[in-house]
Amino acid sequence: MLLNILTLKTTIKALDLYGEKGNKILNCLGVALVMTKIGVLTSGGDAPGMNAVIRAVVKAASHYHLEVMGIQCGFQGLLEGKIHRLTPLEVEDIADRGGTILKTSRSMEFMEEIGRKKAVEILKNQGINSLIVIGGGGSLKGAEKLHELGIKVVGIPGTIDNDLAFTDYSIGFDTTLNTVLECIGKIKDTDFSHDKTTIVEVMGRYCGDLALYSALAGGGEIISTPEKPLDVNTICSKLRLRMSNGKKDNIVIVTERMYELQDLQRYIEEKLNISVRTTVLGFIQRGGNPSAFDRVLASNMGVTAVELLMNGYSGQAVGIKENKIIHKELGNINAGIADKQDKYRLLEKLLS
């Protein structure tokens, strides 16, 4: 009997019937499914659109007659066995909600090999043989390590930072960009009224995309990013030039972690003899309803991840390149932040 099941499974795979049809055939014969339970977790900083991915995963799995187990609080929750079944009904109305219904964490315990081995044991005990990890670069590194330990894993980029070179967009980036632009628009109203200059600090960790795309969208005139940092004197000379051209209210967008903001503000005030204010946008940037773009992207990536697992893939990350959904080996994605020279060149033309 066992031999027959194995033969049947091999035939199903060879005929590319893995997935819905394959499971149905096995189901009819009363045989264990090819892939029964998929685990899903969100990890690292939350990002708008993570819920839309969870919905897509559960809905797609249900479409293919598979079960999804939601793992709460990221890798840490996995280590603590916080696992429950996610039904399609539970995820019916979550696509428009910010944050993550599964909650998330940064786990030190999972950084250690011993922690990861414990995680594998817990997954096996729960009968979870496939896992979808939604998170940023660190989370996808963790996913890769689980794959190396024998778990079938697919990663989905979910981070507001957009700091993963293998994909043009990570889920959450578009929503956050829109939030940044909305906030800057409000700051501009008051800056204009007072002929004031404001330094706006945006998130991004070590990636300047939120600052860069904000400026491209008309949100700010001077930007300083980890990829193209400006020293304080260059910021002052750019501001001086703009003021001599008659522009008295100016926005300077900087990526977090680059400056002591109080020092930067004081330096500009003293050097140019103007009044400067600083606004750190902070966690406002991470919350809020996901944009339509993020929701559609999330749906696309969530369904793709389920189908990849059904087709026997593991150790893959789903991404989007030139408007096409792609997948790439997790081991090959962490090459750092994408080169955005073309975008910086575009910006130069918009600011002159």
Ligand SMILES: Nc1ncnc2c1ncn2[C@@H]1O[C@H](COP(=O)(O)OP(=O)(O)O)[C@@H](O)[C@H]1O
């Ligand atoms: N090199 C790594 N090996 C294993 N797990 C990792 C690694 N880097 C990060 N992780 C796990 O992923 C979690 C989230 O990573 P972090 O970098 O904080 O956020 P993000 O994934 O959103 O970029 C970490 O707290 C840790 O549990």
Ligand SMILES: O=P(O)(O)OC[C@H]1O[C@](O)(COP(=O)(O)O)[C@@H](O)[C@@H]1O
């Ligand atoms: O939530 P924390 O731990 O304060 O971390 C703040 C960091 O998280 C982010 O908001 C998102 O980063 P990740 O997606 O890599 O977790 C960064 O922009 C920021 O530097």
Ligand SMILES: [Mg+2]
């Ligand atoms: Mg990150």
